[in-house]
Amino acid sequence: MEKKIETQVPSRRRFLQKTLSLIPLAAAGGSSIVALSAPAAESQGVSDHYVPTYFNNDEWRFILAACDRLIPSDSNGPGAVSEGVPVFIDKQMELPYGFGHLWYMHPPFASAIPELGYQSSLVPRETYRQGIKAINQHCQQQFQQPFASLGHEQQDAILHDLDAGKLTFDNVPGKLLFEQLLENTKEGYLADPLHGGNQTLASWKMIGFPGARADYQDQMNLPNQPYPLGPVSISGKRSV
Amino acid sequence: MAAIKKDPVDMVIVGFGWTGSLMAMELANSGLRILALERGEQRDTYPDFAYPRNTDELTYGIRLKLFQNASRETVTVRHATADTAMPYRRFGSFLPGDGVGGAGVHWNGMLWRPLEADLKMRSTVTERYGKSFIPPDMTVQDYPFTYAEMEPYFDKFEKICGASGNAGNINGEKIEGGNPFEAPRKNAYPTKAQKRQYGGDLFAQAAQGLGYHPFTLPAAICTESYSNPYGVQLGVCNYCGFCERFGCFNYSKASPQTTVLPALYQHKNFELRTQAQVIRVNTDSTGKKATGVTYIDAQGQEIEQPASIVVLSTFQLNNVRLLLLSKIGKPYDPLTGEGVVGKNYAYQMNGGIKLFFNKQKIFNPFAATGATGVFMDDFNSENFDHGSLGFVGGATISATTTGGRPIQQMSTPSSAPRWGSGWKSAIKDNYLHNMGVGSSGSVMPYKQCYLDLDPTYRDVHGQPLLRMTFDWQQNELKMTNFIKEKAEGIVKAMAPDHYDVGFMGMNAHYDVRPYQSTHTTGGAIMGDNPKNSVVNKYLQSWDVPNVFVLGACCFPQNLAYNPTGIVGATALFAANAIRTQYLGNPGPLVQA
Numbered sequence: 163m164e165k166k167i168e169t170q171v172p173s174r175r176r177f178l179q180k181t182l183s184l185i186p187l188a189a190a191g192g193s194s195i196v197a198l199s200a201p202a203a204e205s206q207g208v209s210d211h212y213v214p215t216y217f218n219n220d221e222w223r224f225i226l227a228a229c230d231r232l233i234p235s236d237s238n239g240p241g242a243v244s245e246g247v248p249v250f251i252d253k254q255m256e257l258p259y260g261f262g263h264l265w266y267m268h269p270p271f272a273s274a275i276p277e278l279g280y281q282s283s284l285v286p287r288e289t290y291r292q293g294i295k296a297i298n299q300h301c302q303q304q305f306q307q308p309f310a311s312l313g314h315e316q317q318d319a320i321l322h323d324l325d326a327g328k329l330t331f332d333n334v335p336g337k338l339l340f341e342q343l344l345e346n347t348k349e350g351y352l353a354d355p356l357h358g359g360n361q362t363l364a365s366w367k368m369i370g371f372p373g374a375r376a377d378y379q380d381q382m383n384l385p386n387q388p389y390p391l392g393p394v395s396i397s398g399k400r401s402v
Numbered sequence: 403m404a405a406i407k408k409d410p411v412d413m414v415i416v417g418f419g420w421t422g423s424l425m426a427m428e429l430a431n432s433g434l435r436i437l438a439l440e441r442g443e444q445r446d447t448y449p450d451f452a453y454p455r456n457t458d459e460l461t462y463g464i465r466l467k468l469f470q471n472a473s474r475e476t477v478t479v480r481h482a483t484a485d486t487a488m489p490y491r492r493f494g495s496f497l498p499g500d501g502v503g504g505a506g507v508h509w510n511g512m513l514w515r516p517l518e519a520d521l522k523m524r525s526t527v528t529e530r531y532g533k534s535f536i537p538p539d540m541t542v543q544d545y546p547f548t549y550a551e552m553e554p555y556f557d558k559f560e561k562i563c564g565a566s567g568n569a570g571n572i573n574g575e576k577i578e579g580g581n582p583f584e585a586p587r588k589n590a591y592p593t594k595a596q597k598r599q600y601g602g603d604l605f606a607q608a609a610q611g612l613g614y615h616p617f618t619l620p621a622a623i624c625t626e627s628y629s630n631p632y633g634v635q636l637g638v639c640n641y642c643g644f645c646e647r648f649g650c651f652n653y654s655k656a657s658p659q660t661t662v663l664p665a666l667y668q669h670k671n672f673e674l675r676t677q678a679q680v681i682r683v684n685t686d687s688t689g690k691k692a693t694g695v696t697y698i699d700a701q702g703q704e705i706e707q708p709a710s711i712v713v714l715s716t717f718q719l720n721n722v723r724l725l726l727l728s729k730i731g732k733p734y735d736p737l738t739g740e741g742v743v744g745k746n747y748a749y750q751m752n753g754g755i756k757l758f759f760n761k762q763k764i765f766n767p768f769a770a771t772g773a774t775g776v777f778m779d780d781f782n783s784e785n786f787d788h789g790s791l792g793f794v795g796g797a798t799i800s801a802t803t804t805g806g807r808p809i810q811q812m813s814t815p816s817s818a819p820r821w822g823s824g825w826k827s828a829i830k831d832n833y834l835h836n837m838g839v840g841s842s843g844s845v846m847p848y849k850q851c852y853l854d855l856d857p858t859y860r861d862v863h864g865q866p867l868l869r870m871t872f873d874w875q876q877n878e879l880k881m882t883n884f885i886k887e888k889a890e891g892i893v894k895a896m897a898p899d900h901y902d903v904g905f906m907g908m909n910a911h912y913d914v915r916p917y918q919s920t921h922t923t924g925g926a927i928m929g930d931n932p933k934n935s936v937v938n939k940y941l942q943s944w945d946v947p948n949v950f951v952l953g954a955c956c957f958p959q960n961l962a963y964n965p966t967g968i969v970g971a972t973a974l975f976a977a978n979a980i981r982t983q984y985l986g987n988p989g990p991l992v993q994a
């Protein structure tokens with residue numbers, strides 16, 4: 163079991179590096195598709211055949227790069243990108259959620275103390291569209307490159323500034339974009355794979371959540387004992 | 403004027419959740435023609451909550467599929483009358499239900515009876531500590547009935563639910579394993595107590611060591627094969643972990659679907675119309691008699707439904723809003739203190755401590771019901787002496803686990819990073835190895851905390867939203883700080899490697915973002931005269947006696963417990979009064 167994970171991680175990481183390094187070429191080619199020439203990858207996450215529905219090329223490169231920093235692949239297993247989280251986020255943008263149809267979005271809008279909650283007029287689709295544009299403009303000015311082309315340290319520094327509310331833009335507060343992104347990245351990473359992320363159940367396996375098993379009568383009689391079975395998804399995927 | 407007018411019915415029930423379905427069932431044998439109007443969709447255990455689809459945290463737990471859609475209708479919130487209220491745009495703090503079964507579908511199932519003192523709060527506090535103990539702006543009141551009067555209805559609701567638990571007091575005899583503070587009950591719970599989580603065991607040990615009285619939480623979670631008084635069968639809960647915010651696929655958590663509807667649907671004199679949003683109660687020219695309701699159907703048509711009796715069972719907030727929109731009862735004015743509709747809005751005051759143990763302890767948080775927990779009542783209500791403490795009310799303290807949903811219920815120590823490899827390590831190291839000790843506290847009503855209609859924001863049908871003016875007051879903040887000390891004492895005795903305290907400070911303001919509870923109360927309170935209340939003890943409107951208003955809107959103040967025990971029992975009590983008194987002699991059941 164453990165062994166399998168060990169051997170999978172490096173290959174996923176290789177794939178990920180390939181994905182990220184190839185995207186600029188595809189984007190530079192002006193293609194509307196993030197096309198990769200790599201052969202069918204082992205990863206079940208963001209495949210080279212995935213065509214984002216909502217995000218354009220620049221945005222997609224940002225999402226891939228940012229997700230990779232928020233939840234990287236490391237010795238604890240695959241990260242957000244190889245688990246398909248960018249695909250999850252892209253799909254969410256096409257659902258009522260992405261359009262803000264689950265929130266009360268009627269005017270007038272006004273700023274208020276944080277305790278009164280979400281008061282932005284932006285829905286998730288717009289938060290991403292305007293936020294990514296603003297960050298890339300910022301990165302162009304500072305580093306003459308978009309966010310996705312920066313080194314990890316620079317990317318992390320920008321994410322930390324957004325997180326801390328230190329970096330903000332005219333149309334969208336940096337913190338708002340960051341919260342949207344972090345929330346969706348964690349959702350995709352920890353949700354059932356039917357939504358597009360968590361494709362190998364790696365997060366569930368890592369933390370010890372059995373997924374959709376939903377039957378723990380016996381386990382209740384075994385306080386402080388580990389649950390013996392690995393995770394299963396709604397559609398019957400297993401992690402081993 | 404509504405273009406379409408339907409055939410009259412004897413009783414129209416507005417909202418088809420817990421209270422609406424109980425009312426319909428209790429009157430189904432009376433021969434009345436009963437119509438229930440529900441704004442949401444039809445739902446049943448199969449196929450809507452079927453396994454494995456129901457185990458989808460994102461859809462149900464995070465995107466809130468079963469709940470009211472905020473884009474259609476919400477409330478506005480402000481802390482004080484001088485502030486501008488802003489819409490509660492994105493649900494967090496509380497989650498009103500929607501669709502057949504209402505919030506009774508996706509509730510947790512924690513099931514309580516009130517303590518005796520909870521029902522006569524003002525007189526108990528005054529007797530014990532003197533009149534001046536109650537702050538001048540605190541509008542605490544007694545319920546208009548006694549515990550003894552209500553006992554058969556608490557009992558009946560527990561039986562309908564197939565509730566599980568250990569009795570602590572049967573006919574005055576204290577029983578080991580139950581809650582020694584509970585008021586006397588006539589019968590034991592219909593099914594045996596839930597299994598405990600490991601965290602509950604540790605909490606119980608520590609609490610007992612400190613001389614407290616822990617017990618397993620009573621719940622509307624069925625733990626044995628059971629047929630309820632309506633002849634509906636419940637199955638044994640399997641601790642699936644998808645209870646809170648989800649429908650039960652296993653026919654084990656009590657909901658209208660698992661306890662009432664299969665029996666109710668047999669009755670030919672009962673009709674249910676879904677996707678029927680009632681926008682007002684209609685009254686005749688005197689304003690003293692309701693003639694029916696107007697609703698908007700799925701096609702957007704406005705429809706008039708005549709009825710002889712109107713039952714509002716649309717949940718606490720919606721009931722108050724419908725009364726205001728229909729101009730039934732005098733709206734409350736916080737400046738003069740006059741009027742009653744909207745008065746005494748209250749919520750609950752919670753606190754929590756997260757305990758992190760090293761990997762030696764495994765808590766398996768995914769193996770739980772919405773209501774697995776060990777509680778203690780030693781600092782609840784009047785179970786302890788407040789003389790030197792300077793506050794009214796109290797709280798339960800507990801170790802509760804309501805599931806281990808990885809997106810929403812992940813706990814990491816406050817020192818852990820929020821993202822990156824550090825976050826990954828933190829969730830890996832802590833998911834199975836942490837637990838919580840929490841408190842749920844009462845909230846008293848105040849002159850300055852109330853509900854009215856918002857002047858600016860409207861719902862999808864163009865009607866004003868309900869406006870909530872509410873903030874934490876010193877009394878409750880003092881209470882929660884006292885409880886914090888007690889809870890921390892227990893946590894220290896449990897000796898975790900690390901713990902994070904999350905109780906409100908003395909300057910805290912009500913925050914709509916984190917989920918706290920859907921235990922909003924008041925606004926159409928019950929009392930013994932029309933000056934101090936909207937409805938009498940039978941939940942009958944003082945002003946328009948053929949209107950009955952069910953739900954937690956009738957609570958004069960909020961208690962520490964979850965509300966549905968009283969909500970269910972008072973609905974049954976009202977139904978009984980309608981059946982045995984009102985139908986034979988329509989008119990006010992209590993003379994004002």
Ligand SMILES: Cc1cc2nc3c(=O)[nH]c(=O)nc-3n(C[C@H](O)[C@H](O)[C@H](O)COP(=O)(O)OP(=O)(O)OC[C@H]3O[C@@H](n4cnc5c(N)ncnc54)[C@H](O)[C@@H]3O)c2cc1C
Nearest residue numbers: 417419420421441500504505510511512680716953964966
């Ligand atoms: C997540 C959650 C957890 C909870 N956990 C607990 C718990 O553990 N213990 C406890 O005691 N309580 C709990 N509660 C509270 C409990 O669910 C409620 O007390 C109970 O359901 C209230 O019953 P009701 O009939 O007043 O309202 P509901 O059951 O909510 O039913 C109201 C119905 O009216 C409908 N409606 C509203 N407006 C209109 C309109 N204008 N026209 C037509 N229909 C309308 C709604 O769609 C809904 O179906 C919880 C609630 C939530 C949301």
Ligand code: SF4
Nearest residue numbers: 639642645650655771
């Ligand atoms: S924990 Fe039990 S009662 Fe709750 S949903 Fe699962 S089976 Fe039903």
